[in-house]
Amino acid sequence: MPILDREEYIEQFYFFQTLRDRIKASIATQDVLERIDQEILATTKLPMAIQFLATEIKESGLLSTGFKILSHYFTPFQSFIIKSTEDENRKFSIDTGLHVLEKMAKYLADSPLPSGLFVFQFEILSRNKLGYEEGITAMANDPLYTQEWRDFILFVSKQIGLVEFAEFVYLRSEYYLEVERKQDPSYEPPLQPLFASKEGRIAKANLGRDPFFLFAALQRQLNYPEVPRSTEKETPKDEIMVVRQRVNDLEIRLKLIEAEVKGNVDLSLFAKPAILENLPKSDGFAD
Incomplete structure (x- = not known):
């Protein structure tokens, strides 16, 4: 997959941050996904990705499934992080996982170095x-x-x-x-x-x-x-x-x-x- 435009990472940062905050407020992930796409900049590809995640989580019950399918948009490491939050053998919460993705998106939006x-x-x-x-x-x-x-x-x-x-x-x-x-x-x-x-x-x-x-x-x-x-x-x-x-x-x-x-x-x-x-x-x- 190619490197995304800076505006994509800026919106990803907002998405992961807001999703984490609302899950902490006891709002179901599915409910957040069904509405949050309206808050994202429409000129980016993220709203469509969120809509797909909302549909996929209804069918599979897993957020990681949608991330994996959208491999042209989300990186393998982003998918791995979400998958790890769903692994019962790992003590890695969705709050920590989304916080990681939030920090990474912020870094990628600001002249990142390999x-x-x-x-x-x-x-x-x-x-x-x-x-x-x-x-x-x-x-x-x-x-x-x-x-x-x-x-x-x-x-x-x-x-x-x-x-x-x-x-x-x-x-x-x-x-x-x-x-x-x-x-x-x-x-x-x-x-x-x-x-x-x-x-x-x-x-x-x-x-x-x-x-x-x-x-x-x-x-x-x-x-x-x-x-x-x-x-x-x-x-x-x-x-x-x-x-x-x-x-x-x-x-x-x-x-x-x-x-x-x-x-x-x-x-x-x-x-x-x-x-x-x-x-x-x-x-x-x-x-």
Whole structure:
């Protein structure tokens, strides 16, 4: 699908914000959808999309079905977010989901950068435990990303658990290139940088730290979009699920390390091997 006009994202922002507010006011989603299209700018395609959503939710009872069918208008990641709110196995409310879409639409309406959208979407998956495989695949199909970005995003999906997020950013940044060229002026990276120098500098400062510190620093320093926080309190059952998820993450990490030992993981795609030797021992590259 192509990138939409700015006015579409402005109206999407209003739509997601208003839908969220009215659902919080105990108005049924179907009732909101049947009326809200009249409030949307008629020169956009959103009113027709809302009318279709209203019809589809009557038939299927699900909002995500309409989002998926309207793949020429709503992105795969938007559909994934709505689908996640309907998954009983995930503690991801419709309020949080719509708030995420509201924030994302606002960012897309205001000179968005692929780097900003990537970090925003990745933090959404991490903070809300939505799962990386399906979520990152949906991310990669966003029209804002070039093929180079898509290749990088899919590469990230295969290395999660082995490589920390700050390394992904640092090794594909202009700052990493600057550091290498101080030692070797003729150095040329195997892959061109995707992140600017400031992002790379911040990422390097956060190597070995909780990735949420990096997300917060990028938001403070570079005005990256802030991810909405869930207001729901965790129960003992939720804590058990978190522990199970961490065990699963450890199992995935062990499998990835085994693959690395067998030579099936190509970390050289990040940069020249020398950088792998100079990173802190606390990171996934250490021997």
